[in-house]
Amino acid sequence: MKKEHDIRIDRSKLHPWLDQKLTVLLRKCAKKGIYLIITEGFRSKEYQDSLYAQGRTKPGKIVTNAKGSTYSSQHMWGVAFDIAINDSKLLYDAATIRKVAVIAKGIGLGWGGDWKSIVDTPHFYLPKWGSTTSQLKALYGTPEKFKRTWKKTVEREKGALLWKASSKKTGSHCRIPKGAVVEVLYSKDWYTKVRYKNKVGYVNKKFVA
Numbered sequence: 700m701k702k703e704h705d706i707r708i709d710r711s712k713l714h715p716w717l718d719q720k721l722t723v724l725l726r727k728c729a730k731k732g733i734y735l736i737i738t739e740g741f742r743s744k745e746y747q748d749s750l751y752a753q754g755r756t757k758p759g760k761i762v763t764n765a766k767g768s769t770y771s772s773q774h775m776w777g778v779a780f781d782i783a784i785n786d787s788k789l790l791y792d793a794a795t796i797r798k799v800a801v802i803a804k805g806i807g808l809g810w811g812g813d814w815k816s817i818v819d820t821p822h823f824y825l826p827k828w829g830s831t832t833s834q835l836k837a838l839y840g841t842p843e844k845f846k847r848t849w850k851k852t853v854e855r856e857k858g859a860l861l862w863k864a865s866s867k868k869t870g871s872h873c874r875i876p877k878g879a880v881v882e883v884l885y886s887k888d889w890y891t892k893v894r895y896k897n898k899v900g901y902v903n904k905k906f907v908a
């Protein structure tokens with residue numbers, strides 16, 4: 700097995716929370732001596748349509764049941780990525796992928812291997828909106844509108860402290876200045892969990908919009 704991960708996707712097109720979980724997953728897998736290929740991430744409507752055509756109007760075998768225009772693939776919403784094992788002998792080895800799934804579920808990712816209808820073991824996703832795209836479609840309509848929620852701007856005159864923990868007990872990383880853009884992981888209680896300059900922390904949700 701090669702001792703490095705092979706990232707073949709544009710990570711900036713993943714939801715920031717998923718991207719953050721991917722960072723953690725890669726670190727934890729490496730610790731266990733498992734190295735991944737990240738084969739698929741965000742898919743545009745056009746790309747999804749070309750995948751849908753495969754095995755139908757184009758040669759190859761069927762790889763998806765989601766047409767681009769229906770926004771029914773989690774990949775189109777930036778909330779999923781696919782993996783393989785970075786070892787030609789183990790590429791889609793079920794036992795190794797299951798080990799990855801255990802780690803992934805431990806850090807709050809959903810796994811396509813748990814699906815009942817189409818079992819999709821290389822597929823991992825952010826489960827906040829369920830295991831399908833129906834909630835995302837109902838809440839946001841289109842991936843473009845959803846993406847607008849991934850970033851917020853610090854609006855408070857004095858800026859906003861980036862706390863290391865939601866308890867504030869361990870102090871702050873830095874003060875984020877007014878006008879700075881942060882990547883939104885999620886909001887809860889008093890805070891929004893954000894990523895700013897590669898640091899992950901908590902800002903008062905009243906200070907960002």
Ligand SMILES: [Zn+2]
Pocket residue numbers: 739774779780781819821822823
């Ligand atoms: Zn997938």
